[in-house]
Structure formats: C-alpha cells, structure tokens
Amino acid sequence: MFVVQQELNDRVKMALDARFREDILSYEQQYDMMVITVNKKCINEILRFLYDETFLKFQFLTTLCGIHYPESDKPLGVVYHLHSFKNNQRIRIKTFTEINNPVFPTATNIWKTANWMERETFDFFGLVFDGHPNLKRILNTDDFEGFPLRKEFPLEDQTREDKNNSMFGR
Amino acid sequence: MNKKEEYLDSLKGDLVSGEEHREYNILNLGPTHPATHGVFQNIMTMDGEFIVHTEQTIGYIHRAFEKLAERRPFYQITPITDRLNYCSSPINNMGWHMTVEKLLGIKIPKRVDYLRVIIMELSRIADHNICNSVVGVDSGALTGFVYLFQQREKIYEIFEEICGARLTSNMGRIGGFERNFSDEAWRKIKVFIEGYPNVLKEFERLLKRNRIFMDRTINVGSISAEQALNYGLTGPNLRAAGVDYDVRVMNPYSSYEDFEFTIPVGSSGDTYDRFMVRQEEMWQSLSIIRQAIDKLEAMPDKNTFFADAPEYYLPPKELVYSSMEALIYHFKIVMGETDIPVGEVYHCVEGGNGELGFYLVSDGGRTPYRLHFRRPCFIYYQAFPEMVEGSMLSDAVLAMSSMNVIAGELDA
Amino acid sequence: MVTIVDAPDGFSGKGFFATSFEHAIGLARKNSLWPLPFATSCCGIEFMATMGAHYDLARFGSERLSFSPRQSDLLMVMGTIAKKMTPILKEVYIQMAEPKWVLSVGACASSGGIFDTYSVLQGIDRIIPVDVYVPGCPPRPEQIISGILKIQDLVGNESLRRRNSQQYTDLLHTFNIE
Numbered sequence: 051m052f053v054v055q056q057e058l059n060d061r062v063k064m065a066l067d068a069r070f071r072e073d074i075l076s077y078e079q080q081y082d083m084m085v086i087t088v089n090k091k092c093i094n095e096i097l098r099f100l101y102d103e104t105f106l107k108f109q110f111l112t113t114l115c116g117i118h119y120p121e122s123d124k125p126l127g128v129v130y131h132l133h134s135f136k137n138n139q140r141i142r143i144k145t146f147t148e149i150n151n152p153v154f155p156t157a158t159n160i161w162k163t164a165n166w167m168e169r170e171t172f173d174f175f176g177l178v179f180d181g182h183p184n185l186k187r188i189l190n191t192d193d194f195e196g197f198p199l200r201k202e203f204p205l206e207d208q209t210r211e212d213k214n215n216s217m218f219g220r
Numbered sequence: 221m222n223k224k225e226e227y228l229d230s231l232k233g234d235l236v237s238g239e240e241h242r243e244y245n246i247l248n249l250g251p252t253h254p255a256t257h258g259v260f261q262n263i264m265t266m267d268g269e270f271i272v273h274t275e276q277t278i279g280y281i282h283r284a285f286e287k288l289a290e291r292r293p294f295y296q297i298t299p300i301t302d303r304l305n306y307c308s309s310p311i312n313n314m315g316w317h318m319t320v321e322k323l324l325g326i327k328i329p330k331r332v333d334y335l336r337v338i339i340m341e342l343s344r345i346a347d348h349n350i351c352n353s354v355v356g357v358d359s360g361a362l363t364g365f366v367y368l369f370q371q372r373e374k375i376y377e378i379f380e381e382i383c384g385a386r387l388t389s390n391m392g393r394i395g396g397f398e399r400n401f402s403d404e405a406w407r408k409i410k411v412f413i414e415g416y417p418n419v420l421k422e423f424e425r426l427l428k429r430n431r432i433f434m435d436r437t438i439n440v441g442s443i444s445a446e447q448a449l450n451y452g453l454t455g456p457n458l459r460a461a462g463v464d465y466d467v468r469v470m471n472p473y474s475s476y477e478d479f480e481f482t483i484p485v486g487s488s489g490d491t492y493d494r495f496m497v498r499q500e501e502m503w504q505s506l507s508i509i510r511q512a513i514d515k516l517e518a519m520p521d522k523n524t525f526f527a528d529a530p531e532y533y534l535p536p537k538e539l540v541y542s543s544m545e546a547l548i549y550h551f552k553i554v555m556g557e558t559d560i561p562v563g564e565v566y567h568c569v570e571g572g573n574g575e576l577g578f579y580l581v582s583d584g585g586r587t588p589y590r591l592h593f594r595r596p597c598f599i600y601y602q603a604f605p606e607m608v609e610g611s612m613l614s615d616a617v618l619a620m621s622s623m624n625v626i627a628g629e630l631d632a
Numbered sequence: 633m634v635t636i637v638d639a640p641d642g643f644s645g646k647g648f649f650a651t652s653f654e655h656a657i658g659l660a661r662k663n664s665l666w667p668l669p670f671a672t673s674c675c676g677i678e679f680m681a682t683m684g685a686h687y688d689l690a691r692f693g694s695e696r697l698s699f700s701p702r703q704s705d706l707l708m709v710m711g712t713i714a715k716k717m718t719p720i721l722k723e724v725y726i727q728m729a730e731p732k733w734v735l736s737v738g739a740c741a742s743s744g745g746i747f748d749t750y751s752v753l754q755g756i757d758r759i760i761p762v763d764v765y766v767p768g769c770p771p772r773p774e775q776i777i778s779g780i781l782k783i784q785d786l787v788g789n790e791s792l793r794r795r796n797s798q799q800y801t802d803l804l805h806t807f808n809i810e
Contacts, residue, residue, distance in 0.1 A: 052322065080564045081322060092570075111452055112568075113577055113594040130580065131566060138470055143564065163452030166602050174286070189279035189631055190751060191716050198287055199749055205287050206748050224685065252670060253722055254699040261670045273749045280717045281672045300744065350677070369670035376681075386759040387770050388674055476795035631714070 052082035053209045058139045059084045061137040065103060066077045070096055087140045093128075094137035094155040100132060101160055102140075108132040108141065114157065114167040117144075126152050126177060147177075174199035229286070242267055247613070251280045255619060257354060260601070269612045274605045278598075282631045289591040293556055294320050295394055295534060297591070302388035304595060305629040308572035309389045310339045310379065315569035318473055319578040320394045323565045326529040331521055332396045333475035334512045338409065339391065339503040340474070340568050340569075341383070341512075345416070346375045347572030348498040348515045351624040355495050356427055358621045359436045364423045371419050374412050395533030396526025413509055420502060427495070434492065441607040442490035451603035454596050457576025457623055461489030464584025467570040474569075479508050480596075491615075491622040498624075546575035557584030566618035573597055573624055582584035598628040637663055641684035654792050656704060661705065661731070662788035663693040665780070668704035670724060672711030675738035675770040679710050682773040692780055701727040706783060707760075710770075713753045725760045730795050733787060735779050736762045739769040761803055 062084065065072055073089040088096055096154040100108040110129035119125050119183070124146035133140050147154065156179040157164040169188040176197035179185055188196060197201055250261035265273040285304070289297050301312040314336050322329060330336040341535030349368045356364040372632050383391040383398070392398065401409075427433045441451070448461040458465055466483045468476040484500035503626035526533050530549050539546035552558050562584045569579035577594030600623065607623075608616040638658055660716030671679055682689050689695055698704035701724045713721055725734070736756055739745035742765045744754035756762060763786055766779035794800055804810070 063681070083566055085564065110449060111577065112566075112575065113592065113599075115579065115592040117581065117590050127594075129579070135465060135470075140471075144565070161452065162447075162450050163599055163602060166598065170598075187239075187279075189282040191279075197493070199495070200285065203287075203750070205284070205291055205750065207750055207752065207754055210748070210754055251717065252672075254697075258638065258676075279714070280720075281712045281714050282716065282751045283712055283714065283747045284751050288747065288749055303674055306677055350680075366685045369681065370686055373684070373686045384770065387678055568690065 052191065054079060054082060055137075055139055058137050060098075060129060060142075062086075062106060062141060062184050065106060065151040066096065066099075072210060080142070082144050083140055084154050085144060087144045087146070089160060090145045090154060093143070094157065094159075096130075096143070097130065097157055105136075108134045108139075110135060111157065111161040111163055111167075112140065114164055114171065116171040118175060119204075120144070120198050123148070125149050128171065128177060129156055130157070132210055151178050152176055153178045155179070158182055173197075176200070221395060222506070244272060249616075256617075258625055258630070260625065260627065260630065261606075262616075264613070268612065269614075271608050271611060271613060271616055273609060274616075276601070276604060278601070279631050282626075282628050283595060285632045286591055289588055291587060293559075293586045294588070295553065297588070298392075299388070299390050301593075302390055303628050304346070304593060304632075305572055305576070305597070306387060307350050307483070307624075307626060308343035309387065310343040310391045311347075311569060311571050312576060313389060313391045315394055315567065315571065315576050316472070316578055317394050317484045318569065319565060319567040319580050321527075322533075322567050323561060323563060323582055324529070324532050325392070325455070325561070326395055326532060327497075328474075328527050329422065329515065329521075329524050330475060331519060331524045332527060334516050335397060335401065335525065336392070336412050336474045337465065337479070337512045338509050339379075339464065341508045342375050342409075342412075344505045344572055345502050346372055347624075348502050351496050351572075351622070352423075352495055355425075355437075355618065357432055358618050361430075361433065364426050367419055367423050370415055373416075374408070378405060378408045378412060381408055384394060387466075393526070393534050393563065395529050398534075400523060400525040408608070409509070409513070411471045411511075413506055416520035417506065418501075420499075421604075424499060428499075435620070436615075437495060438490060440491045440611065440615040441622065442493075443603060443607050444487045444489060447606060448489060448603070451606065452599040453574070453603060454503060455570065455572070456494055456497045457481060457489075457574065457600055460486035460493035462487050467568050467575050469600060471568065473567070479511050481508050491618050495624045506630075519609070550609055558586075560584050560586065571596060573626065573629065593632060595629045595632060597625050598632070601625050601630055610627060634676075657792065658788040663783045664696075665694045665706045665733075665784070666696050666698040666699055666704045667694050667706040667708050667780075667786060668701055668728070668736075668771050669723070670707060670709045670721065671747055672713065672717065673740070675710035675741070676771040678773055679708070679737070679776060682776045687773040687785065689777065689779065689780065691786065694779070694780060701725075702729055704728060705787075706733050706735060706780075707708050708735045708737055709756050710737040712745070713756055714745055714751050715747065716751070717783045719761055719791045721756065722759050722809075731787075731790070733763045734760060735764050735766065735778055735783055737779060738771055739767060742767065745769055760807055760809075 063160055073092045075087040078085050101104050110133040112133045114130050115125045117129055126142055127146040130143040168182055171177050171185045173189050245266045247264045247266050250256050252578050261277040263275045264271050285300050298313050299315045302309040304312050349372050353365040353368040353549050379389050383389050409582045443461055445462045462484050462485055464485050479506045486497050486499045535546035535550050540550045560582055564581045566579045569577045574596030579592040580588050581590040583589040607619050640655035705783050736742045741756050744752050751796050764779050764782045768775050
C-alpha cells in the first residue's frame, strides 16, 4: 500500500547524525514517512541544512502546522512536512516547547511560504515565531481572544442561546 | 520588456534620484467585490493604475474545519472536506478516504481505484471548467462561461446519479463507494466524454488564439519557477511556471500508475500559461477517464465497489436490516467501537488546485486527535503580491482569477 | 417568444385601465428585481449555476446583477458568514436603498449550518432581517429559483406604506439599524 524508502531515510539519518547528534531526540517510522523529533533551539539550522545539502535538497515545504498535547511537559509543537523533489522523499520534522515559552525560530528566512503557515499557527495555537516579518492573526479577527485549536478551547459558538443542552445529551 | 518590468524600471530611477515626489492612492478591493470571486480583501497602494504594494487580508469565511474535525468520527469528516474546495468536492472526499484507509491499512480493490479515478478526473474537469471560464469572463468573454457551465451541469448529473448530490457530494465511504455505479451513470459518463471534446474545442477556439485574450493574459501575473517553489505553489499554477510536479505521478495513489498521461507544463508562469495548462489537463483527464472505462470493461468483475474491510466499511442499509453481521458492524462503526490504530499519516492527492494533503494524527479514539489540511489555495495565494506588484489593476483581477483561489479552501 | 405578465386587478374600459398604485408598482418591482449576490462559498457556485444557461434566472427578470448595494433591491446572502464578515454584511445591508429584501440561501446563512463553531455567525437573522430562507447545503438551483419566486410574491403584494410604518422602524431597531 505504501513504500518505505529505507535507503533514503538512512541517508537522511546519517547526515543529520553527523552534524546534530545531540539535538535529535528520536527517529521513527510512521507509515510511509520518517518522523524526526528535534530540539527546538536548532530547528532552523536543521531545516537550512536539509535545504542546502546537495544530496538531500529538501527544498519544498509542504506544510507547517501546530499541535497541542496538554498532558505532556512540552505541550506545544510545530510539525514540518518537507519534500525533496530530487529524491522524491518526504519527511516530517517535529519540535516541541513548554507552554509558558512558546517561541520558535521562524522558517520564513528559508521559505517565503512559511509566512502564512506560521501566522496560521500563531492564530490557532499562540505559537510565536521569532523573526517573522508580520506575525499577527490571519484567519480570526485581531481582537479575538484565546487560541482556538488548543485542546481546552471550546468548539461551539458560546453566544448561542437556542440550544437546549438536555436535547443534545450534554 | 513587458509592462511590469517597464514600470519597475521607471520606479528605480526615481528611487535613485529621490527627486520626484510621487503620490499614492489606496484602493480597497474586497472583501465582497465582483471581480474577486470570493471573499478576500486586498488593500492596494496604487500609483495611477499601477500597483505598488498590496496587502492581503483573509479569513472572511473561516469556518474552523480543523477544530470541527477533532470532534467528529472519521466517517463524518467527509462532509467537511466537501466544503474545502467546493468546485471539486469528490477529489477532497476521495483524498480523505484514502488517508483513513492508509491509517487503517485497508487494501482497496483495483476496480474501486478505477472508479475513483473516473470520479476524480471528472471533478478535475469541473474545477478547471469554472476557473477557465471565469478567466474568460474577467477578460470580457462571457460566451465561454455559458458553454462550459452547461457541461458542468452534465458532470453534476453524473454525480447525482452516483451519490445523489450535485456540488457538495459527500461521495463514497471509507473503503469504497456506497453503491455501485448504475447503468444510467455509465450512460451519462459516456455521453459526457463523447460530447465534451467538441465543446472544449470550441471554447479553446474562442480564446486560445484570440488577439485580445492573448494581449490581456500573456506576461500578466507571471512568476518564476524558483519563486513558485519558494512560495509553495502546487498544481496547475506551479506547472505553468515550468515545474512538472504532479502528485499523481510523483506519489501515485489510487492506481494512477496504471494510466498513461502527460503533465502539461508552461514556461513563464503567467495567466496565459495557467489557462493553457488547465485546458490541457482537461484533455488529459478525458483520456484518463477513457482509459479507466476501458480497463473496467476488460475486468470480469462488475460488482465490487468496496473493499473487504467489514469492520471499517459502513455496510449498506438494506443489509443492516437483514443481516446480523452487518448490523453488528454498523453499530460498532456508528458508536465508535472499532479499533483505530494509533499513529500519524500524511496523504496527499492532486486536487483541482494542487497538492491537497491530510495530516492525520490518531490517538486510537473515534475522532482524529488532530487533522491538518494542506490547502493549496491558502499556500499559493501568498504569492499574489509577488505576481501583481508593478502591474496594472486590471491585470491583477485576471491574475487572481487564473490562480483559482477558492475562499472555502483558503480560509478553512 | 416574449411573455408578458398578467395585468393586476382593476377596471378597464375603452382606452383606459385603472388600478391602484400599489398593484402597478408591485408588479413592476416584482418582475425586475436587481439582486446583489453576496456569495461567500459553496452556495455561490450553485448560484452561478442558477445564472447559467441551464437554469437561467433571467426568465424571472432577475438577470441584472447589481454589484453595488446602492442600486439593488434584493440582497442574496449565499454561503457561510463568519464573524469576521459580519460587520461587512451589515454595512452592505445598510447601504442598500429602500425598499430592500433579503434572501438567505443555504443552511449556513440561515442558521450556521454544520458549522456551529467559534468563528461562524449562527444565522444572518442575528444581524439583519431576512424575508425568505432557502434551506439546503447547498440548495439546488431549483430551490434558489423557488426562493426568488417567494420573494417576488412578497414584493408584489407589499403595501406601499409598509416601509414608512412604525412597525418597520421598530423591526429595524431590534437589529440596531437606524
């Protein structure tokens, strides 16, 4: 159903181990994609390295999004999906941080497309991207309070009065 | 040297000498403007008719898809995906189903794959139909719009025959389709692929070598291949800039590797190239549909329309009432008693606008822990200032409609 | 073939026809509505299909879309109205000249639809008065046409004094519209 590109993954692993051994927390294989969890502080160097390295060339940022695990001691994270057209290989990079210091270095210095993705992540999760040219809310209004995709945020519109809770089994 | 370069060149002189004092006007385009075909706002700083700077505001129909998806069982997320890029909903449905199938490890029979290919290519035609006819409208040619919308109705009729809905199709289930294609559906598909080439050819004749259309679109809103990649463009917009990236070829899904087709590629990434790439893709889609029909007709099996995965595939209603096993599985699926593996999966399909990706994080519950949509519109609309700054206002309108920005997908 | 609407009730004799202003004006208004399509999402595409050759809204005298609120009679709200969009929709409504009617097309515009979320307005009737609701997600073009016909009934039968009445002013006041 899906192919695991073992050889290519090993190559990425070796290249990263050679330079960032202590900052890489784990490698795992999730279905067809290799997932690399890294320390926050050198995420930008790692992305830059993957971008520049001649035999890797992860030059396409497929998507960037946030994730929230409230129970974890580093609850907020950013997930990058990178694609190398050269090798037709995709990898996923994750990095996590504490709730009281949700600051990440920006990736806009590598990809212009990271601009809105980071704004969206800021809007949804309240993650601050250091060095971002124009970090403000993108989908919600500027005066919106709270970060909607954090787990504690209620989904439903709180101003509704016509909903009878007993009818919805709540 | 085109108009844009000329203008930028003239600015340069002023900036160097610093003598001439320019006055700029601010023009507000949107959020509801007939020329924007959707709700997004552009605040443009204008120097006469030239755009110096544009600031985009989006989010005017932010509907919180990602949050909503965290509260819904997998099979109830299909209707949400409908409303992403509503011009080609079935592609989104199929993309989502394939994502879940990847997570659950369901093996899909070839016949279902081919049926899906037919549906997806029909949707691609429907999507490009809207975009290209609207490019025509914005350049002043309303006739093509009327021609192509008539054909869209025919595609809708096929969809209605298959799933009962026209636009937001909610088509298929995890594991296949909810019913086999009826004879009427096959007849309609065949009538469509017979009749459509003539209309498309006529439409092409109206615009392709039309002097006015060419003057309005060539070198308008162009973007280089490097910039396009840096901005994360995918789909026809990226291919118009000369990069032959197509998910169907790069990471084949739903047995696309069995089909012969070419990826049309442009050279300058301008409005004309985008138009022509979409036009050619429709021809390719037609050819793919023909191949799929041939393959299906060569297959002895005419009845398989879902995978053999009873614990995940919602059984047909009549079986639920008559068969014990189906009733049990129906109950289990609806009440969320099925085993969902823990894991993360990313799956992408070639949507009407580009790479439509689903990043699904499952914690074993009946709803996704996190679902992120890679929405091609959201990503490539960032490149709009890059395309239009320095060009004229009327060109910006054309550049925007040829990018095919769909508000539903843009704002999630 | 040209179809002409039937004459309203009245007295006719040799060389004259007498009817009330209300009927005559109602008839004229009803058959020449200028809709303002406020299309935000999926329903907008179905509206495009309604305008297309297959369903052809022009048959009902409403093919002249007015994209300027000041020249339109009928506000057709099609699609989800997010909270960010709310002030804009209200502004558009206020800018329209009287008499004006509102058609709410689709589940999202009518009630928020499936999007009961933090960012979506739960029905446009929270901010502006609505005359006709068209259900569906999205409604079929036939349904949109049916909604237009319902609006035409309202327009044709409306009293000329309605917009000047205290009741109407009070109604607008409940929406904080002066």
